[in-house]
Amino acid sequence: MYSCQGLRPIPSSTDLHSRERREGREAVVQRALSSLMFGHEPKGWNFTDTPTDRGRRFLQLLDAAAFGTPHPEPARLVDEFELPGRHVDERAGSPDFAVLCSDRMLLIELKAERGSHTPGQCERYLDLARHHYSHHQIDLIYLTPTMPAKDLHALPEGSRYAHLAWPVVLPHIAAAWSRSDHPAERELTALLAEYLPALDQPRNPRMPRPTSVTATSANGTEPDPAPTPASDRAPVADRVLRVAVRVQGDRCQRGVDLPAEDLETLDAVRIQVRDLLRPGPVHEGTRITHVQPWIWRAATSTGKPLTNTGRDTGYEMRLSYYTAPFADIAERAQ
Incomplete structure (x- = not known):
């Protein structure tokens, strides 16, 4: 898993807003949440670190909202988690987050746009995770704007799935970070308090990204x-x-x-x-x-x-x- 020398500070709300035009709303939400949970901005895909105490509290609240009882074991958190294909012609998967314990893997997939839902995506993530981590309990939380619940066509044995909307998650973000001693964490918490409800509204047009090699x-x-x-x-x-x-x-x-x-x-x-x-x-x-x-x-x-x-x-x-x-x-x- 990729790490870097030195840590990037938590990005400001201004920095994240500037990224929206380049990367879209989903990237803003993922980067804000990952920075809050790590206590710093991650660098690179498949970046792994231990969440802060507040980050772990948020993950436990989210876990409880999805599955009733949070996993008690301390965990490692991975941002942009790599699930390799089973052979060279199979596309890899990359859920936005993975929470790794000795006997369980919790995958978290984020969506900021209702229209970005891809049928079969969550099933594919669970299938790949079950293949690579056959001795783990594999669970997946699907976080989206308010939309009809998306059920899975098939659920691998030893797996669970929950679909939560951002309005359900927002109080857990506030519970974890609204009283943080760190101004940067409070700033991102305030950003998400405004940003996540807005995901139920149509997005502003994005600037086209140039295609280059x-x-x-x-x-x-x-x-x-x-x-x-x-x-x-x-x-x-x-x-x-x-x-x-x-x-x-x-x-x-x-x-x-x-x-x-x-x-x-x-x-x-x-x-x-x-x-x-x-x-x-x-x-x-x-x-x-x-x-x-x-x-x-x-x-x-x-x-x-x-x-x-x-x-x-x-x-x-x-x-x-x-x-x-x-x-x-x-x-x-x-």
């Missing part, structure tokens, strides 16, 4: 040309192929800085790029036969991040040259 060679000696204006940018697939041509030619791995809101999105892009490269496409006169994507992880991979995404999150997609043709590798993986 930049690449850096592993030795840092061959940066890509400066990005072209948005109106002239090639599609993402074309830009990925341009990077793959360079990797095919000099056998030097490169990080690809793709816009991804979370780990799950990044892994979905990896699968899309894998499918793009699998048939050996020809680009700029070069057939790409030995290049495939993979996810670099700061916690388990060697070297340093090559992209802004890697530096910020601890994860990035890379393209590497493999001695065996990609088609042979893909066939063996099936």
